[in-house]
Amino acid sequence: MPALHSIRAQFGESQPLAGIRIAACLHVTAETAALVRTLASGGAEVRLCASNPLSTQDDVVASLSEHDGIAVFARRGVDRKTYYEHIDESLAHAPHILMDDGADLARLIHTKRRDLLDQVIGGTEETTTGVVRLRSMARESVLAFPVIAVNQARTKHHFDNRYGTGQSVIDGVLRATNRLIAGSVFVVAGYGWCGRGVAMRAAGMGAQVVVTEVDPLRGLEALMEGYRVMPIAEAAPIGDFFCTVTGNARVIGEAEFLAMKNGAIVCNAGHFDVELDVETLGNLAEDRKTVREGVDEFRLNNGKSIFLLGGGRLVNLATAEGHPPDIMDLSFANQALSVKHLMYNADSLEVGVLAVPEEIDRQVAALKLDGLGIHIDQLTADQQRYMTSWQLGT
Amino acid sequence: MPALHSIRAQFGESQPLAGIRIAACLHVTAETAALVRTLASGGAEVRLCASNPLSTQDDVVASLSEHDGIAVFARRGVDRKTYYEHIDESLAHAPHILMDDGADLARLIHTKRRDLLDQVIGGTEETTTGVVRLRSMARESVLAFPVIAVNQARTKHHFDNRYGTGQSVIDGVLRATNRLIAGSVFVVAGYGWCGRGVAMRAAGMGAQVVVTEVDPLRGLEALMEGYRVMPIAEAAPIGDFFCTVTGNARVIGEAEFLAMKNGAIVCNAGHFDVELDVETLGNLAEDRKTVREGVDEFRLNNGKSIFLLGGGRLVNLATAEGHPPDIMDLSFANQALSVKHLMYNADSLEVGVLAVPEEIDRQVAALKLDGLGIHIDQLTADQQRYMTSWQLGT
């Protein structure tokens, strides 16, 4: 993670976050630890909880607590009650800045903990799903501080959602099932940036890709890429693998489960575990058993079996290791620089969901290219003039 | 062109452009004729000139003049002087609306023909290059009316620049040269939407693709797609084919031409003929001859030959037929609906470069999907609520 590493070095020297309290609700992984250490090295007091109880790496929790003295409230596989208690505790130091992966902290502070709103300078949000929620809050004039949508940085969603999710979903499916993707029908529900990544990699492994969408523009684009596009009802009976990446709820439910082939493999990579209606799947099943690590077989009344990966939570975290560190480097470099930006521009930023400033985006890209040893061209003076002058003719 | 066709039917009935004078400077092709007829059927008085003298289809000129009574000022291969006279003439009826493909009309009316500025309501612009120019004009407070950047419509640049240019550049190269692309090194200068399309299709034909860029974000993205990324100086000696799609000037010049392999094939698909420094190539050559239709061999002093396609103008128009009609349908449906939008919102639109309204974009996509017989999903009420409500938790 060379980009984050170089930011950490700089933060260590200039202490830009001295005296700042941060609450972070993120997947608790080795990469997140690097981000938290970067923030701490800049002088911040960080409290960390998990944005998903299944993704927590307990050794990371231990290491952050013991070696770095950071307050971490997370443990893999905790129940729902403990999970929410952890989120509550991460706010206990009355943070100036909230770092979210799904808007959970933002929701909590705007509802049960409005008492803490006063000293909040701003927040950052890692996911599309969180951004959608925050925009709703802004639309309803509920949102009380500026939030930088890190997900909207080009160095984030052009890379993380597409190349990171794309690879890690394939990784999760292979680790969980060891099934052959070549020659299969791989259904991708949702053709946003994550869906593009999953579709691209499933095709790269030899699958026939089927895309389902609700947006005509995305549907048309998936078609032009050579994928089949159809409603989920038509896709259900022909798919061998299904992966939901819509950011929405109950994309695959009773009708689809009942229509599927015997042996269909179903997973989700769209943030929350609501995309697959797992409860209904359970109700439809005569029998449910774990047949491999991370793979539950649901034997339906119609005699067919459906295999659910990672319990319907994010498959790339549940049965693989999430985004490769190469990718998290980009996201978290944006996070670190965005926190600094919030702090230094506390007075001038508007309340609402804000874009990552383009200069941060470019700075991250430049740091990354450097690390990869890739050189590109520079505009000549002549070319710069051409680009900005409208008086030069044909 | 089903989308444009259905708009034409509607325009014929409701006459939304009655009494409006339009000057259009576009590639004069069969598809443009369909657009012009759509505008005329809506009641507009249209004068048409060519945005590129090499792309003019003389039979289209004849047909528009004779059967449709439209004033067309264009003839294939006219000299520079006549070409500019034609542009002048297209403004002679003091238009209300300007339709540009490279901002030529806008430039003319803001310089030599400022007398005509008064009655102009607004304009549309088809290309990225034109938009860059118009934005410069806006920045310098020169631009005097609103211009809708049709190129920025998702149904335009997601399809036209990528799938249209991608295919038609391959088509142009094959028609001109009949050379094998598989196993070759295909250098794409510029990784905007057009560059993506050309790179994708060159790879699809079996080439090793090399991308050159000035933007670190685009360079990083090309790399992640599996292409090689390097400065043009490194690409020059290894390329078999070169295609410029930067929208900038002198991307390939003396140093690159001298470094190329014997037999290198060079073309441009980036709007103007300035991307390749053809003049310098001529100066470097001991001998220049046309070896096939659209292919000029330059025998350099260093003993090597370079083959230039279509004289350095847009190869997909010069040696092929431009975008397939399936693609132009999307662009021109946006154009027609944008003209109507300009007219009906003349008072409220700000001066500047404006986006195509999202409702037009969706309307075009919907018309297209219908025509292709593709069905997609609709959000359920439950899902719509989920997308807009930030209070529903994990």
Add this chain to the structure above:
Amino acid sequence: MPALHSIRAQFGESQPLAGIRIAACLHVTAETAALVRTLASGGAEVRLCASNPLSTQDDVVASLSEHDGIAVFARRGVDRKTYYEHIDESLAHAPHILMDDGADLARLIHTKRRDLLDQVIGGTEETTTGVVRLRSMARESVLAFPVIAVNQARTKHHFDNRYGTGQSVIDGVLRATNRLIAGSVFVVAGYGWCGRGVAMRAAGMGAQVVVTEVDPLRGLEALMEGYRVMPIAEAAPIGDFFCTVTGNARVIGEAEFLAMKNGAIVCNAGHFDVELDVETLGNLAEDRKTVREGVDEFRLNNGKSIFLLGGGRLVNLATAEGHPPDIMDLSFANQALSVKHLMYNADSLEVGVLAVPEEIDRQVAALKLDGLGIHIDQLTADQQRYMTSWQLGT
């Protein structure tokens, strides 16, 4: 064509074909001219006729006759009667060696011209279709001389059928129709080497590829490549483009034509014009007209139109220029060296369909790699020992 060029130089010096009479029935193109000149430079007396009247390039005929003094019996677009007269004439000098592209000369000499069989040393055959026929002849003990199946050379069918046909079919479809391939359903009937090439390139242009096959092994392989596999009856109503490359007859007939979508585009690249049942298509049509060069519209009684490319003959020759010279170089280098091999081994070769000797195949590959400036590794002495010694353990 560097490989053939270097063979020509060598033939010119050593005159290996002195006194040999050759009859060649090949597509009469610029590349064939280079082959014929190579043979002539080696001392052979060559008579050339066309294997397909639509592929004849009349300027090549003129040039070979006038400048090279070679007897050519071919003219573009001749009627069936003249075509067969030309084939007859190519045998008039009682050839020692027959060069076929579809076994037409072999068939003729084994039927009507058995009087000429005596002095025939052997033959070469360029196509899969021809090889199938010759094998039937051998099985029925009719074949009277050895024929080298040039098509079976790895440097032939690995390159010509796949990369050559793949690219040139796309080229032919684009030149004829200028239709967008991206987002279309492209049906490839037959998944031999040609079918693989067409499928690969159609997918590379953004199509959804559907493969139809009669061989379960090829069907399974197409599936594993990510294509849809189904019977032609299921493919007919969903295809936008159809290309037959089976080497068999009436692959697309009445039932399929009637089931197709309005606007379906149909072509053949499988050697003879029998793969599409054009006669039946004509009978089904109320009206037939040429709408672009090489494109005939058949308006069926069911109200739908089907567009036939190149009259159902090889689309890559009828509406494009056949294989790129880069590819023909490999085929024809095999041809030239095979003719020499026939001559020098006349006594020892068995009657039947023979493979190209592996040393010729390697020689051709070596000549080509040299020309492309590509270097590869050599086995070390240690590695050579490892490969040949079974006593070295794990």
Add this chain to the structure above:
Amino acid sequence: MPALHSIRAQFGESQPLAGIRIAACLHVTAETAALVRTLASGGAEVRLCASNPLSTQDDVVASLSEHDGIAVFARRGVDRKTYYEHIDESLAHAPHILMDDGADLARLIHTKRRDLLDQVIGGTEETTTGVVRLRSMARESVLAFPVIAVNQARTKHHFDNRYGTGQSVIDGVLRATNRLIAGSVFVVAGYGWCGRGVAMRAAGMGAQVVVTEVDPLRGLEALMEGYRVMPIAEAAPIGDFFCTVTGNARVIGEAEFLAMKNGAIVCNAGHFDVELDVETLGNLAEDRKTVREGVDEFRLNNGKSIFLLGGGRLVNLATAEGHPPDIMDLSFANQALSVKHLMYNADSLEVGVLAVPEEIDRQVAALKLDGLGIHIDQLTADQQRYMTSWQLGT
């Protein structure tokens, strides 16, 4: 594994292997267990040892021993001495048929255990590497019985080597490293069927693929597929990932290790652990430590680190789970039917390396297609006549 399953049912009824003793040296996995049970259900007495100590699944050993009463001599990670003792023991019942995965049993019986040669009917061989060895033995007239090269079955090498190895190498690399493949340079040494599979899938995950070869024909083919082709010496300093699949020894050695980038990841999928010169790598290293499961870091004297996966043994078995069962089904169906074929044709088969009979190949493909629910076309009577009749003209 539907194909093998249906063979097992048939074997159970007809007992075709009654009284036959089989020694099998294969990767001891769940799929191999299914094969062994199929043979046993046909009446055979099977002794099983491991072809690779790292691939042994100890629970499979236990299950075969305890539930099926099969003599298994294998334990994961045994030392070299025990490994060879296990191979010895598998021959102790004086087998009629040998089943090999690398010709280890064949080598042993032709050297130290020639006393057992007499009652051997024949053998089967699963891998290309084994076939190369057996052919050497046949060439030197050492081989004493017929061996069916299962690897040469189209249903084997068209699927197992390409789609199986292709996917499982990616799986192994991802599980071991969790590194991003997109944007990396992935070097594939060897472009046989396995190499094609690895190259195809690495490209499908977004890598730039570099192929190294010693065979000019394969090199030319890799080039035409769009890969870069170069000597390993040129590839060494630019690769991020290296995978050897040559079937040869010391493909990557001292010079290459020293030339590599810091952080290069190196693995082997070419059968034996000799392709990477691991011993030399160890000698070059100042320090070696295991940094993740299956990943050893070698810190070289030049300051750079090289990461070796799976100790240089087959990465798809060492850090993943080998071929998906979907693929093994094809291989092992061929194995089972080949064993039966050996037995029923003991008298008539020639000594040497023999192909899988085509009727077995087709039977396996037919069983598989059935299981996948895929339908294909049948030749019409008319088409069958066309294919076999050479008298039907153009």
